[in-house]
Amino acid sequence: MGMTWLSLxxxxxxxxxxxxxxxxDRDEKITHTxxxxxSLAAGVAAVLLLPFGKxxxxxxxxxxxxxxxxxxxxxGLGVFLAAIATVVGSLAVIFSVDYxxxxxxxxxxxxxVLFFIxxxxxxxxxxxxxxxFFFWEITALCSYALISFHNDDPKAVAGGIKAxxxxxxxxxxxxxxxxxxxxxxxxxxxxxxxxxPALLPAGALAWMGFGCLIAAAAKSAQFPFQTWLPDAMEAxxxxxALIHAATMVNAGVYLLARFYPAFxxxxxxxxxxxxxxxxxxxxxxIMAMVATDLKRVLxxxxxxxxxxxxxxxGAGGVFASQFHLLSHSVFKALLxxxxxxxxHSVGTRDMRQMGGLGKDMPLTRAVFVVGGLxxxxxxxxxxxxxxxxxxxxxxxxxxxxxxxxxxxxxxLTAFYTLRMMSMxxxxxxxxxxxxxxxxxxxxxxLLPLAVGSLTTWLxxxxxxxxxxxxxxxxxxxxxxxxxxxxxxxxxxxxYLALGVVAVGLLAGWQRQRLSALGQALSxxxxxxxxxxxxxAINRGVVNAAQKLAEWLRVTQPGLLNWNVFAxxxxxxxxxxxxxxxxx
Amino acid sequence: MNLSVPNIVILIVIGLLGVGAYALLTVRxxxxxxxxxQIMVKAAMLALVLAGxxxxxxNLGQSLALTVIVADTIVAVVGLAxxxxxxxxxxxxxxxxLTTLRR
Numbered sequence: 001m002g003m004t005w006l007s008l009x010x011x012x013x014x015x016x017x018x019x020x021x022x023x024x025d026r027d028e029k030i031t032h033t034x035x036x037x038x039s040l041a042a043g044v045a046a047v048l049l050l051p052f053g054k055x056x057x058x059x060x061x062x063x064x065x066x067x068x069x070x071x072x073x074x075x076g077l078g079v080f081l082a083a084i085a086t087v088v089g090s091l092a093v094i095f096s097v098d099y100x101x102x103x104x105x106x107x108x109x110x111x112x113v114l115f116f117i118x119x120x121x122x123x124x125x126x127x128x129x130x131x132x133f134f135f136w137e138i139t140a141l142c143s144y145a146l147i148s149f150h151n152d153d154p155k156a157v158a159g160g161i162k163a164x165x166x167x168x169x170x171x172x173x174x175x176x177x178x179x180x181x182x183x184x185x186x187x188x189x190x191x192x193x194x195x196x197p198a199l200l201p202a203g204a205l206a207w208m209g210f211g212c213l214i215a216a217a218a219k220s221a222q223f224p225f226q227t228w229l230p231d232a233m234e235a236x237x238x239x240x241a242l243i244h245a246a247t248m249v250n251a252g253v254y255l256l257a258r259f260y261p262a263f264x265x266x267x268x269x270x271x272x273x274x275x276x277x278x279x280x281x282x283x284x285x286i287m288a289m290v291a292t293d294l295k296r297v298l299x300x301x302x303x304x305x306x307x308x309x310x311x312x313x314g315a316g317g318v319f320a321s322q323f324h325l326l327s328h329s330v331f332k333a334l335l336x337x338x339x340x341x342x343x344h345s346v347g348t349r350d351m352r353q354m355g356g357l358g359k360d361m362p363l364t365r366a367v368f369v370v371g372g373l374x375x376x377x378x379x380x381x382x383x384x385x386x387x388x389x390x391x392x393x394x395x396x397x398x399x400x401x402x403x404x405x406x407x408x409x410x411x412l413t414a415f416y417t418l419r420m421m422s423m424x425x426x427x428x429x430x431x432x433x434x435x436x437x438x439x440x441x442x443x444x445x446l447l448p449l450a451v452g453s454l455t456t457w458l459x460x461x462x463x464x465x466x467x468x469x470x471x472x473x474x475x476x477x478x479x480x481x482x483x484x485x486x487x488x489x490x491x492x493x494x495y496l497a498l499g500v501v502a503v504g505l506l507a508g509w510q511r512q513r514l515s516a517l518g519q520a521l522s523x524x525x526x527x528x529x530x531x532x533x534x535x536a537i538n539r540g541v542v543n544a545a546q547k548l549a550e551w552l553r554v555t556q557p558g559l560l561n562w563n564v565f566a567x568x569x570x571x572x573x574x575x576x577x578x579x580x581x582x583x
Numbered sequence: 584m585n586l587s588v589p590n591i592v593i594l595i596v597i598g599l600l601g602v603g604a605y606a607l608l609t610v611r612x613x614x615x616x617x618x619x620x621q622i623m624v625k626a627a628m629l630a631l632v633l634a635g636x637x638x639x640x641x642n643l644g645q646s647l648a649l650t651v652i653v654a655d656t657i658v659a660v661v662g663l664a665x666x667x668x669x670x671x672x673x674x675x676x677x678x679x680x681l682t683t684l685r686r
Contacts, residue, residue, distance in 0.1 A: 557682070558681070558682035559678060559679065559682065560607075560616065560678045560681075561607070561608050561609065561610075561611070561678065564604075564607040564608055565608055568604060568608075
């Protein structure tokens, strides 16, 4: 039975992509209905797959020769991320029915969304590193295609290409890891390797570990690759919610968590991971405090929260990081979709032109506040429990200064969340504006996510057991939900964190009075608005590449004879090197 | 070097390859380029048959050669069709006229 659900989880969205594409743009209603039906069916299949996570089913497709078997493993980490991808995916598709209403070329949109959902499910369910690399690139390709969906908008095209190039750069790290694994173990399957990392010599293991860290940082928009995510906000908002908040950007955290047992002993690896997460969390939080574009604020907060997860993996809190991943997927998808409802209604993304929207959009305000409080880490909401677990993991035998900085970021998070909520929904309403609340399909997507933001922390116990039982190499300890709640409530660190969050909220509420402090720190905010120089570095790299290409143009005379000459020379060099070193 | 059959065939293969490569490097007429390509592919085909014979796998070598004939015919057809189109659009078969992609 498990095999059926497994193949349906990956196969249904891909089949849906094909069907939607073949049916074409004849009737908008048919396209919407097909996309919703296929994504919902995939979501159901993934949820039905969840109970099989404990059994750790292994499913191999012999592919022969070079690649080894294409193996899929149904374990706790995989089924849980596949369920997030398909369930949030189906909610985003439902939301799109309203959001993309009347758009041209819906076929292209839905085909890529469904292709992405299947690719993401495959990425987390396979245990073949080479196959994982293929799925990894499939998600990058879909992300590119959907960021640039409005391909007559140069900003959207540029954002898509930037995302594609940076994530490809990281993909090389993953490919290098796969090749190293194959060289030393003769197989692409990483299950045996996770249980016995000594299969690889220490040097190769370190290369592989840092290769995976680069891949993860590029995919999860972590320091120093974080610049692509804010530019990816040109995508339609359901895409931002699905790909750039709830699923694809989690692939990096997933990779680190999956390979934690293998790389934990590599000298310097855990510290590098923690510092990478801390820097991303801190820099992105500061940028979120000064940004005025609603979706960019959410993008920065995504980078920041992903930083928390990466930090948690480095600190050894694999469960805490995955639990925060679950919370974050739910509340950030909620925030993005609610922001989409606002943008759809107001027609701008600039928060300075919003304000006082709460009266006209009471439901959107209610769910946005739920998501915002979860993001800020207010008790009872799911973000609170998972963030506390991460901070607690940071206290166990880890550098205290890193913990202190993460605590500061928790306070900054509360500040920018409150600033964002009050700029959009509270304050004076602008005159002469006609806004309407979210449509029915939007509500159908928002409400389950809002309920989820309030309740998913109740799953902590079962989720922990699932992970502990199906990931023997990780040596996780499982506790019940009650035990976790008790642990969080009784820990003094919790109250320290809550205090910092309260200070952040207070500062956000009274931010007018703090303008003097803001003046004093104007240098920091200017640097943050310039994204701390990372955009300039990006531009420099692009310019250098263009100059080099311009210079290399000399080698292209455009005459067939010269091209043949070059090919023959290359062939001769190849033959000569084979003759010399081929033995 | 004695003039056994395999040696003669190898010499022919090398000769054909040389003629084809020389033509590819020097001719500018698009039709002649297609002809030169054909000559090189014929050399490869001959080499396949010979290799099959030397390895004792004549069936494999000859069926690969047949596959090459099929693929090669398509290359020739498409190449010549392109040449016709080029002649119609550009007005000349000279390769030098085909450098417009270069800025």
